[in-house]
Each structure stands twice: as C-alpha cells, then as structure tokens.
Amino acid sequence: MTSNSGAKNCIDVSHANVTITLVGSNTLSCGITSYGALVKDGMDNTELIIQCEHAGEKGHQCTEESCGSLKAEGTATHATAIGNITKNRNIEKEAGFSNLMIKGGIIKAKAGDHNCAIGAACGSHIFGGKHAENIRISGGIITAKGGDDCAGIGGGSCVPVDGIYITGGTVYAYGGQRSPGIGSGGGDSENLSDYNVSNIMISGGNTLVKAVGHKASDMPGIGCGKKASGITGEAKNIVADPDTGYQGYIQDGISETEYNFTDESPFQEKQDIKVDRYFTVVYFGPFRDENKINSDTKEQLGANHIISKTGGEGFTGEQLRELAKTNGKDKDGNSFNLEDFTLPNQDQINAINEAKKNGKIGDYPLTIATGNNTQVTITVSLRGNGTDAAIPDGETESGMVGANDVEKETGGKAFEEDEIKELCGIKGKDKEGNNLKLEDFKIDEGQLKAINEAKTSKNTGKFLLTYETPDGEKVTVEVLLTGTVEVSFDTNGGSKPPEMQSTDSGKKISKPEDPVKEGYTFEGWYYTDKDGNETEWNFDDPVYENMTLKARWKEVPTTETTEQSMPTTETKTKSASTTEKSVPDWEYSRRKISEQTVSRTAKTGDETDIVYCLIALGASLSCIILAKKKLFL
Structure with a gap:
C-alpha cells in the first residue's frame, strides 16, 4: 500500500x-x-x-x-x-x-x-x-x-x-x-x-x-x-x-x-x-560451564561439563558435542551449527572411552573448538551410579545425574547431609544444562538415619542411599561402613559350633567343617537377609556386618521291613538249617523260636509271622512226643 x-x-x-x-x-x-x-x-x-x-x-x-x-x-x-x-x-x-x-x-x-x-x-x-x-x-x-x-x-x-x-x-x-x-x-x-x-x-x-x-x-x-x-x-x-x-x-x-x-x-x-x-x-x-571469547576472531564459544555413569559403551564425537550443549556465535552474532565444532584432541576421547568401558570413575578433560580454533576445555565426569549418557537418548528429559559409592570407617559422629553429598561426589544438571547445587538434591531421610545409627553405634555394613533431583531423577549409591566384623555359627541342634571368626569389613571368612546331627543331612550355613529371607551364605563373598550363620538340616528318612522280604528270610532259614548238621532238628527249631521271640515284637498287621511261629512250635512239640515214644519202646 x-x-x-x-x-x-x-x-x-x-x-x-x-x-x-x-x-x-x-x-x-x-x-x-x-x-x-x-x-x-x-x-x-x-x-x-x-x-x-x-x-x-x-x-x-x-x-x-x-x-x-x-x-x-x-x-x-x-x-x-x-x-x-x-x-x-x-x-x-x-x-x-x-x-x-x-x-x-x-x-x-x-x-x-x-x-x-x-x-x-x-x-x-x-x-x-x-x-x-x-x-x-x-x-x-x-x-x-x-x-x-x-x-x-x-x-x-x-x-x-x-x-x-x-x-x-x-x-x-x-x-x-x-x-x-x-x-x-x-x-x-x-x-x-x-x-x-x-x-x-x-x-x-x-x-x-x-x-x-x-x-x-x-x-x-x-x-x-x-x-x-x-x-x-x-x-x-x-x-x-x-x-x-x-x-x-x-x-x-x-x-x-x-x-x-x-x-x-x-x-x-x-x-x-x-x-x-x-x-x-x-x-x-x-x-555454559566453560566459555571462551576470542578477541582476534570476535567469536564466542561455550560448552557444559558432562556427567555420566561409567561402564558400558563409549561416546561418539557427535554425542560429546551434543551432551556438552556446545554453542557459540561468530563475529556477526550468528549462531554456529553443531557440526561446526570439532574435537581436536583424539587422545582425550580415547582416554574417556577406555575409562568408561573399564568401569573406572574420575574426571577427564575434553577440548572443543571452532573452525578458527577458538577452544574451551570441559570435564567429563564418570560416576559409579546415575545416568548413562552414552546410551542413545540416555540423557533423560530430566537431565544428567551421577554419584559414587562411599566407603568410610564406622564410629564417630553422624554424617551431615552436605558431608555425605560431597563424599558421594554427586553432580547433576537439569534438562536445560544448568548445574544443580548440593541443596537441590533431596536425600532419603530414612536411609540416612539408618546409616547414622549404624555409624554412631560402631556397626559395620553396606547401606543404600538415594538422592532425587528437583525434576524427579534419582540416583542410588552404596555407603559402606568398615571396621571389624564378627561372624558366629549356630549348629541348630547339631555338633559343637565352630569358633566365631573376626575379620576386617569387606574381607572373606573361612568355611568351617560341616557339623553333624544324628538322623539328619547338613544342607549349608544360612543367614537372614535384609528382606527377612533365609539365604545360604556364599563363602566367596565378603562380609560387611556382624552376623550369625545357622546350620540347616534335612531329616534322613527311615526304612521298614515289608511282606515282600519274607521269602528271603525263609531262604536264609533253610540255608542255616542245612549247614548246622550237628545240631538236632528239634533243638535248632527251639533255638530259632527263642531268637525270634527275643529279636522281634509282633506288630499290628504281622499275622503271617505269627502263623509261621505257631507252625514251627507245633512241629517241635510233635518231635518231642515222638522221641519219648521211642525211648519207652
């Protein structure tokens, strides 16, 4: 117009x-x-x-x-x-x-x-x-x-x-x-x-x-x-x-x-x-955590530190540039594209990926540059627990978080919240790449209370501790309280218990000789885990807390004589009668009846045995009567 x-x-x-x-x-x-x-x-x-x-x-x-x-x-x-x-x-x-x-x-x-x-x-x-x-x-x-x-x-x-x-x-x-x-x-x-x-x-x-x-x-x-x-x-x-x-x-x-x-x-x-x-x-x-302004080229470059769980696959160059949220502007204020940035030091990338694949923790440098060689150096922090940023889409919408397990000697004062956070080396970023402060991490109060009760009581053990970011991202670490632990044994009605063993927390104990119990088979040493389950102890595992190992037994089943075994008994009886020629038949029968009377007590259902006994007794009496008749003749 x-x-x-x-x-x-x-x-x-x-x-x-x-x-x-x-x-x-x-x-x-x-x-x-x-x-x-x-x-x-x-x-x-x-x-x-x-x-x-x-x-x-x-x-x-x-x-x-x-x-x-x-x-x-x-x-x-x-x-x-x-x-x-x-x-x-x-x-x-x-x-x-x-x-x-x-x-x-x-x-x-x-x-x-x-x-x-x-x-x-x-x-x-x-x-x-x-x-x-x-x-x-x-x-x-x-x-x-x-x-x-x-x-x-x-x-x-x-x-x-x-x-x-x-x-x-x-x-x-x-x-x-x-x-x-x-x-x-x-x-x-x-x-x-x-x-x-x-x-x-x-x-x-x-x-x-x-x-x-x-x-x-x-x-x-x-x-x-x-x-x-x-x-x-x-x-x-x-x-x-x-x-x-x-x-x-x-x-x-x-x-x-x-x-x-x-x-x-x-x-x-x-x-x-x-x-x-x-x-x-x-x-x-x-x-951005790290920034560089180049007075000669009038360029600006910025990049963030990276936080990732260690272990698993390494990073690609594109992942590292993206995870660092690399950005910058040229002399005219125009924004660079991600592909405009380079990673000039291949040795740094190799060191980061080797450490990650081998499950190592630590902080590693990484240099990022523009085409005009404006450079910034960031830190890649590998932690024992948290977000694995190397997994495609591993960086969640809630950002990145990582923390390490902690090992401290038991006893002394309870842990303060900031103290335990620093010991864990916890780090995090929100989805925009902003750093989280220590006070931003919410700690599980019940877990921390259990840890501190054990510590102040000079108890040893391995405990879980969970942190949560404002966006709901969680990371759980293990807090190991070390010291001397004692393991006692309960044979549960068996033979004399083995002696109690003492060792440093995190070390193994020796497997004692198996106990014995008459009429039972020994199945192993069992303990009650944190969930209340009876679990067999593996003597290749380290011990972290005092405990009692209790023997578990299985009863040996008893066997009883059945009718099918009787023909075998008859055969043995006949065989015995044949071999003892010097003993008169009537005397042998009398002895046998006596032995059977002593060694066997009739039970309900033994009618067959009783019948055999009566027959044998009748035969003996007949022999005695015949013998007397011959004497008087």
Whole structure:
C-alpha cells in the first residue's frame, strides 16, 4: 500500500486495540510530509500488536523463509514509518507514542528525514508535551533506521524515551545524525530533559540486539541524543539482564570492525550497558560451564561439563558435542551449527572411552573448538551410579545425574547431609544444562538415619542411599561402613559350633567343617537377609556386618521291613538249617523260636509271622512226643 498524495496515512490504528498478523510480503510506503505508513497517535491505553502467524508457537524463531514480512517506510521529510505523525504532534491527546508490541515477523522500518523509524515523531515533546513509552519487542527480526536527529527505535528529534523492552528476537537499529540507534533523538533544544532516556532493558534468552550510532556526530549505539553543541540528556537504567539459565555478552567499540567483548562478558546477572560507544551488540545464550571469547576472531564459544555413569559403551564425537550443549556465535552474532565444532584432541576421547568401558570413575578433560580454533576445555565426569549418557537418548528429559559409592570407617559422629553429598561426589544438571547445587538434591531421610545409627553405634555394613533431583531423577549409591566384623555359627541342634571368626569389613571368612546331627543331612550355613529371607551364605563373598550363620538340616528318612522280604528270610532259614548238621532238628527249631521271640515284637498287621511261629512250635512239640515214644519202646 502506498500513499503519495493527498492528506492520508497508509494505515491508521489510533485509539483502538489492533493486532496485525503478517502473512506473506507486505509494504506500507508514505511519501507525504507529516503523515505516515503505520500510524498510532496518542498515549492512551490502547495497544498495537504486530506478529507473524507462528507467534504463539512454543520455541518458534522467526526466519525470512517461514514468517510474513512488513516493509514500512516514510519517503518524505517527517514521514513516519511506525509511530505517531508530526501532523498531530501539537494536539495533546494525539501527541506521543506508546504501547507497541512486536511479537514476530520480518519488519523493516525506515523513516523519512527528521523522523524516528519506530517510535514518537519529531517534536512530540516540544509541541505536545509527550514522549515515547512502552515499546516492547519479544520476537521477529526487526531493522529500524532513523532520519537525521532521530533514533532508529525510540524518539524523534528532542523526544525523551521511557521504556523500551527487548526480550526476544533479533533487532538492528541505526540512528541518524546526533542520534543513537536506540534512545532519544538529537536536535536544537537547550532543555536537557528533551534528551533523557530511561528503562532501556534488553533481556531474555535467544535475544540479539545490534545498535549503531552516527559515526560523524560521535553518537552511541544506545543512549541519548544531543544538541550540536554537545548538550545531552541523562541515561538511567540502561541494562542487559539474561533470563535464568542464560548468560549475556556485550560487545562495544568505536566502529563496526573495532570492537571487543566487555570485561564482564559472559555474565549471569544484570549488567549496565555503556551509553558512550558507537557500536553496541548485546546477546544471550544458554548458560555454559566453560566459555571462551576470542578477541582476534570476535567469536564466542561455550560448552557444559558432562556427567555420566561409567561402564558400558563409549561416546561418539557427535554425542560429546551434543551432551556438552556446545554453542557459540561468530563475529556477526550468528549462531554456529553443531557440526561446526570439532574435537581436536583424539587422545582425550580415547582416554574417556577406555575409562568408561573399564568401569573406572574420575574426571577427564575434553577440548572443543571452532573452525578458527577458538577452544574451551570441559570435564567429563564418570560416576559409579546415575545416568548413562552414552546410551542413545540416555540423557533423560530430566537431565544428567551421577554419584559414587562411599566407603568410610564406622564410629564417630553422624554424617551431615552436605558431608555425605560431597563424599558421594554427586553432580547433576537439569534438562536445560544448568548445574544443580548440593541443596537441590533431596536425600532419603530414612536411609540416612539408618546409616547414622549404624555409624554412631560402631556397626559395620553396606547401606543404600538415594538422592532425587528437583525434576524427579534419582540416583542410588552404596555407603559402606568398615571396621571389624564378627561372624558366629549356630549348629541348630547339631555338633559343637565352630569358633566365631573376626575379620576386617569387606574381607572373606573361612568355611568351617560341616557339623553333624544324628538322623539328619547338613544342607549349608544360612543367614537372614535384609528382606527377612533365609539365604545360604556364599563363602566367596565378603562380609560387611556382624552376623550369625545357622546350620540347616534335612531329616534322613527311615526304612521298614515289608511282606515282600519274607521269602528271603525263609531262604536264609533253610540255608542255616542245612549247614548246622550237628545240631538236632528239634533243638535248632527251639533255638530259632527263642531268637525270634527275643529279636522281634509282633506288630499290628504281622499275622503271617505269627502263623509261621505257631507252625514251627507245633512241629517241635510233635518231635518231642515222638522221641519219648521211642525211648519207652
């Protein structure tokens, strides 16, 4: 849309709440003096929102390929790009500019001579007593170029500014003569308050701001406009403040090629932005444990330490770069891709992977570099327990955590929470890569109580101790209390118990001779485990606490004579009768009956045995009677 004739603006949204969603390419061009392309007059409570189609999508970053665009320009003197117009600047309710929200889109704004690209029109304060206020940018790629005596973003000539908040997106701002890229415009006013600037705050995470002043008139990238004589206003609360989990960088200098990082960079706390530098760049990135700023290449590189459970497979180079959350920017503030980083020291990678595969614990160095050899060295911490980061997708959504088992001599004072955490070497990171502090780890109080009761009682043993991160990730370690342990033996009704054995905790005991118990078979030495189960002791295992081993017995079953065995008995009887020839039959039968009477007691069901006895007895009596008859004959 173009307006080059008549008395009209391209679009006027004054005194209404308006949202403009950019789809495709759009142009608003005004070539009429004192009018504008996209106009919002006055400082009432209404809002103008400019956004792309994806503004509400989580994590969206605007690109020229994916987002709609707007080109807003003034091509004549005092023609406004985005803001109020000079035509109405002397009307109090129409003067000034406020409540602009840019949430996304590719926006290019260029004002005509003597006007601000985005903000309050030239002379709004002198003629209407108003200023620029509450300009907010949270997304998009915005380029703003002001005319002479006017800022790129903020105020036109002699217009103070209170409140420019940039919390996201990419912003390029360029000031005209005697004016900064972001701030108030210059001019001829002798009133210092016409140039005042307050509350320019750059914050967020993925935010980049490049502000360029006017070289010939020695104007800063961010700050106050000035009069030709050098009179300028006061700048208050001009700051950069990274979001939690992010860190900030400021570059400034006397030209777009002669600049460097400030001494404070990188920073995690609010920092003042110098308002006397021609060129100023402010950007943020996720916090990294190790950072390097290269003064020669103007590159920034950052990477995090890595925490992993030892054992198992080693790491690939790609895994190490990714787990370290390696990031950086080139001299122009453009982000590097992950594949732009290298691991120049293969020996370091070999040492890390060899230690991990062999289950070793410890801290190992790893150097990461850019193509221009800007380097940082991080630490890969291998711990006995925790997250195995080398497993694909092993780094959970809750981050990384690791801790080692602990061995301490029993006795003395109880462990304090921080003391036992430090002894375990516990480390952790949340899913954003931020380091967890010791106080962030929640400890299992019941487990710690059991450990301390054993320690203060001079008892030995192996105990479990569990830590939990704020995100719910858990790691469990073993706490071994060492000292002298005693093992006693209970034969459980068997022979004399073996002598008690004493040894250092963690050592083995000797297996004693098996006990005996009449009528029973010995099955082994048993103990009661922590779950109350009776478990056989393996004498190849080390002993960690006092205990009693108890013999387990199995009863030997008894055998009884059955009817089927009787024919064998008869056979033996006949055989015996045959061999003892010198003994008369009747005498042998008498003896046999006597032996059977002594050695055997009748039981229920032994009717067959009784019958045999009666037969034998009858036969004997018959023999005696016959013998007597022969004698008398």
